[in-house]
Amino acid sequence: MDKQYIGIDAGGTLVKIVYNHEGHLRFEKMAADRIDEIIEWINNHFTNPEIHITGGKAGVFAEACPDKVLRVNEFEATCEGVSWLLEKDPPSPEISSQFLVTNVGTGTSIHYVSEDAYERIGGSGMGGGTLLGLSYLLTGRSDFETILEMGRNGNGQALNITVGDIYSHETPPISGALTASNFGNTANMRETGFSSEDYISAVVRMIGETITTMSVQAADRLGTDAVVYIGSTFAGHDTLKEIIIGYTELRGKKPYFLPRGEYSGAVGALLHYGWSDALL
Incomplete structure (x- = not known):
């Protein structure tokens, strides 16, 4: 045998x-x-x-x-696994020899990979655990599949303040679509009724934008345009993926999601x- x-x-x-x-x-x-x-x-x-x-x-x-x-x-295994999966199923266009790996699990860990070398460069407590915890505090729901469905059906952008909201009467110095403050629009909260789905949607956006901002800043510092996002938090969570793709591209970087990346x-x-x- x-x-x-x-x-x-x-x-x-x-x-x-x-x-x-x-x-x-x-x-x-x-x-x-x-x-x-x-x-x-x-x-x-x-x-x-x-x-x-x-x-x-x-x-x-x-x-x-x-x-x-x-x-x-753990960090060796993650980077080695990402490199192997990229080699077996490369994205199009092909990724460069150096790239960032953002691993979103319970929290988030960020790694820099260059040919056969790698380095963990940072991380955050923001991740899938944050999604579960804040969703429970705001809505009382704790089942991950239910939270995913509610986030898909909600629209929490009106809970936030954008750069465009602040520069409402002049041209902003950066993109007006960027979020200036997550959950910062208290005036709108007092005047508008929001659903549990909206709250979870806003949490998802906050997590996605924060993870992306950290990743983009690290990619800038290390001189790479490619960010590979992996982790079980993305499994079945197309809304979070869409936020991260849009925000990464808005910040001038190239996002990649590996098939089976969570493995x-x-x-x-x-x-x-x-x-x-x-x-x-």
């Missing part, structure tokens, strides 16, 4: 799993708080596998797993220590 290999990215909310099945990659995603179920799933599908694991919950998973588990640095960490973990043969 051929040796079986598994790459796992154990995040704060989700566990992403990548493995080779009959020459093709297979992808699985499970809740991080169900470690016993994940281990049972592995035992039912594999016999004495070699497991590479990365992510914030890697230690917890490694202690609970009876199989041999090798730990991989970059798991792919990179699987590749680590020369396991590239497992992906061929």
Whole structure:
């Protein structure tokens, strides 16, 4: 029997799993708080596998797993996985040899990749956890799928103040479409009734614009136009993608979203220590 290999990215909310099945990659995603179920799933599908694991919950998973588990640095795994996925499915036009990776999970981490080198250059507590937390505080809803649907149906732009609102009687020095203050339009809030959907829509816009601003500023400083956005927060969230694409392009940069980008960490973990043969 051929040796079986598994790459796992154990995040704060989700566990992403990548493995080779009959020459093709297979992808699985499970809740991080169900470690016993994940281990049972592995035992039912594999016999004495070699497991590479990365992510914030890697230690917890490694202690609970009876199989041999090798730990991989999260940032190394993410950048290596992104580079491999770009090589296998390059965007059009092709991305340059240097680019930024913005990984939006529970929070956000930003990395600079140049050929075979990479560097983590910053991050933020703004991410998918922010979306869940603020949506719950504003609407009482905590289910991610419900929050996604409500955000799609809302329009929270009137809750914000734009640059154009401030420079209402003259030409603004920067694009008037840029947000000057998220949730800053208190006068409009007092006069207009907003729905729960509008509140969540405004939260999504705030998160998207903040993440994009950080990414664009970092790209400017490092001399690259390309920003690759990855992370489970984007899965099924076309509205957030649209905001980030529009805002990135408005700021003069080129946004890319990788197919299966949320599995970059798991792919990179699987590749680590020369396991590239497992992906061929």
